[in-house]
């Protein structure tokens with residue numbers, strides 16, 4: 001495996017992603033991992049990521065100086081290169097002019113790190129500092145007009161540095177450079193496979209769990225289902241699952257979870273009907289953050305109560321993915337990245353008293369899907385759109401009542417059914433309906449109506465941090481609109497959301 005030491009760059013994840021594209025397992029770890037811990041993890045190479053700081057500022061995150069003496073190949077990228085070079089006697093200073101964007105880089109070297117790269121190519125730079133005075137221990141591998149040390153190599157240590165970012169798609173031959181590093185420099189063979197990762201996880205879960213019982217919370221989504229499937233493969237009937245029906249799920253969701261469960265797992269399932277409790281607690285609440293808070297709290301209370309009824313449970317399995325990883329004491333090696341803020345509704349606090357098992361926490365979404373398919377879960381479940389923890393509560397703008405939720409569910413069901421029927425469901429990454437807190441005038445037959453408005457939202461996105469509204473065909477939208485207005489009582493107007501994120505968000509609340 002390769003470890004990426006995370007110095008806070010937004011592209012640190014992307015580095016890990018690119019390395020894994022080479023079929024080499026790669027994990028993000030905190031920037032100051034000690035040499036002892038690194039030795040224990042036994043990686044074949046280290047990559048020091050970029051970062052927003054300046055290495056010469058007081059308090060800047062720096063790698064442990066001992067890591068350069070481990071004999072493990074190291075690649076420093078941007079800030080990572082500066083930190084490495086500075087630790088080994090070079091001088092890092094601000095550039096005369098900061099450099100962002102495309103630049104031509106030149107190299108005539110034949111180092112194994114540069115195999116397959118031409119003499120001149122385009123790379124993507126984003127830096128305000130650079131290594132100015134290279135110590136004699138280093139040699140230059142590549143330069144640009146403004147950056148004399150665009151790629152460097154240490155004479156005696158297996159250490160390389162790149163001032164530009166090989167992980168971004170704007171850098172030509174970036175993939176080649178990363179492949180050269182992991183294969184030619186680190187000697188990785190590129191035979192990491194999902195099936196072997198599953199086997200490793202199964203082994204380690206079995207060793208950790210012994211004969212204890214594990215609880216897994218199901219949400220109906222991909223991540224918790226894959227977690228449950230993996231746990232089931234590892235420990236079979238020692239697994240108990242809990243699904244909390246909060247009444248804020250889509251139409252048919254609870255039955256769907258039961259059905260999928262009985263088809264794929266022959267173990268203990270607890271479905272808790274907490275619909276009334278959630279509805280009561282949410283009565284009269286219209287503020288979105290307040291809704292989230294209440295739902296989060298009630299969920300924890302209900303889950304805790306149910307978990308108490310499961311004897312000998314010592315562990316709690318959660319489907320936390322890499323992108324969900326917020327700073328967490330649970331993984332001492334984990335990077336201290338704060339990625340999402342309000343997206344952890346539905347998470348469970350440490351005080352629940354269980355030891356956590358998070359077998360997906362090093363994976364990206366598409367890898368989780370691959371794992372799910374490999375574990376035999378159905379395609380339909382694997383490709384289900386993400387659904388927020390607070391569910392329909394944040395799509396039912398204004399007051400949440402049983403009746404308004406029913407209206408929303410009915411519209412949502414029409415939209416999703418039509419997307420599936422038109423083969424468009426997988427063309428968008430998320431689609432849903434929103435019930436607005438206002439009425440408009442309409443005319444049906446000869447009568448004037450004054451009824452609800454619903455909005456349809458569909459987005460295309462890579463990572464849900466930015467998103468574009470989906471250009472669904474007009475004919476399709478017309479069909480959905482007709483069906484909604486004709487079949488859902490109380491709705492007389494349908495609008496389509498044509499805002500991108502930013503400046504809008506995907507959800508309306």
Ligand code: XMP
Pocket residue numbers: 292342343344345346386387388389390430464465501504505506507508509
């Ligand atoms: P926004 O609306 O912030 O949504 O653009 C980005 C993604 O996050 C989901 N989302 C949530 N997920 N709890 C969740 O578990 C929440 O409170 C929450 N709010 C938004 C949203 O559905 C989209 O996929």
